[in-house]
């Protein structure tokens with residue numbers, strides 16, 4: 202059962218009790234506006250999921266919607282065959298929509314933009330697919346894409362999908378070590394990367410980091426394709442013998458035609474590594490039929506995406522949100538998806554609003570951490586722009602506090618756009634808990650009810666549903682098409698991580714299996730779920746999921762460190778920030794030099810996103826009598842909270858000492 206120490210805390214994030222109705226003008230035009238949809242899904246489960254599959258074109262019709270004969274290894278749309286690249290591109294061209302925009306790419310430099318119509322996207326994808334094949338990539342080979350927000354990233358993803366090669370995208374902000382770990386875990390022999398990219402006006406050297414990462418790859422990497430993003434601003438690296446310039450390579454395949462390979466519905470579309478409880482990231486496996494249906498269906502039902510829309514999700518494609526809601530969902534529906542390379546504050550803090558105005562964006566999907574920053578910068582930035590094209594707003598990644606929700610609703614949506622607060626995970630493939638924007642009232646701070654067909658419940662440690670307002674654990678009872686199928690090459694860990702807490706793991710009856718996402722939550726009398734945050738050793742920094750164990754192992758790898766404990770402390774903008782409590786080795790001082798080396802160690806092992814906000818040197822860590830580190834207490838210290846009874850500790854005297862060293866600002 203979940204760790205009692207990690208019991209979610211209620212008070213900080215409870216909604217303020219206000220309710221907002223969906224705007225009339227939105228309801229009239231919405232893709233889904235009939236409240237009966239919940240009953241229809243429930244009464245017709247699992248066949249209701251045909252509605253998701255109907256958003257796709259199948260080469261071979263499936264025979265069975267759900268095969269649950271071997272839980273938790275569920276299979277969806279079995280017997281069906283399809284190709285994701287065909288579904289995201291070709292069929293729209295065949296429908297006569299080839300001249301409509303598929304991708305609007307906005308570079309960080311304000312004068313750099315690129316538009317790809319569906320026909321242009323098809324040509325680029327086919328040429329790169331031909332190039333990948335020429336380099337030896339075959340069906341089922343895993344291709345790693347270590348790329349920032351440049352158009353070649355979605356092009357490479359779709360090119361992989363076209364030839365049946367699963368991709369594994371590694372967030373460009375991750376470190377060289379993180380790249381190596383992921384390539385090693387997936388045995389990936391092919392890599393697509395780039396020379397660099399811009400961050401707030403400065404070029405960053407990405408190829409150097411790539412090369413450093415490649416040194417840590419244990420097997421032979423046969424081919425590396427390098428996109429020249431920076432041109433004259435580049436760093437002038439020579440390409441190694443196994444490295445090819447993207448443009449040179451593609452030029453050899455000008456006009457190439459590559460038939461989309463029909464894939465089994467259950468064939469892997471991609472792997473996505475994410476943080477878990479242990480130090481090793483988990484390779485989440487998503488499939489072609491179930492994942493794509495689910496991404497398309499939720500884009501249709503929740504984001505209200507229509508082919509004629511211009512839709513913008515401001516996430517990075519290096520995370521699941523970008524996979525499902527920049528690339529696969531929107532393109533499957535044939536809409537125009539905006540993709541932005543830079544940060545919201547460059548060259549000025551109105552950059553996003555300038556883009557919304559310029560492109561007449563209809564839906565904006567972003568993260569609470571960004572909204573809190575906008576709020577801090579002030580409403581004068583959005584006020585400089587005409588945002589009237591917006592019809593719907595969305596958030597994802599972490600709990601949104603009611604104040605930030607209301608700011609978003611008022612100053613960005615002009616009180617005329619529904620806000621969908623969507624709870625989901627890398628593992629769920631798509632949204633799970635959120636209001637349907639034309640059906641349900643909105644309650645700021647609460648994500649809403651589970652989507653139709655999703656059987657989510659808030660339970661106590663014994664699996665019994667908790668009463669309204671009581672804190673418990675979020676669980677999901679029925680499978681859904683977008684769910685992960687396993688962890689790459691590790692079925693055992695898949696079961697351990699997600700299914701042991703609440704399932705009867707000896708049973709072969711699907712009803713006895715319950716998915717546990719490791720989030721704490723409450724539910725109110727209307728069935729609205731408020732997600733409180735992780736109850737495992739995962740923290741959420743600016744909507745990015747980080748494993749405390751991963752950070753701890755990076756810190757103990759630094760010379761002079763004996764032991765480390767990492768927790769998440771509350772942070773005004775980031776949601777949570779990394780607090781590291783460190784015991785030095787004999788002969789080392791907890792001084793500025795060691796602090797800097799610790800920070801560098803974390804950045805090298807994971808990336809700047811995991812950088813500790815505070816490093817607190819201590820002689821001991823608070824431990825229970827059985828020797829377990831009291832993380833809860835360390836969290837309370839980080840948050841400057843009054844501590845409860847510490848007498849059950851083996852070493853209560855350390856607490857005051859640690860408290861005096863933490864600056865609670």
Ligand code: WTA
Pocket residue numbers: 475520521522596597598599600601622623624625626627628648718719720732733734735741744745746
């Ligand atoms: C958290 C991102 C509250 C949650 C799509 C989950 C949220 C983790 C919300 C997954 C939300 C995501 N409200 N918490 N609307 N959305 N989370 O895998 O803790 O990067 O388990 O997927 O983010 O993070 P991941």
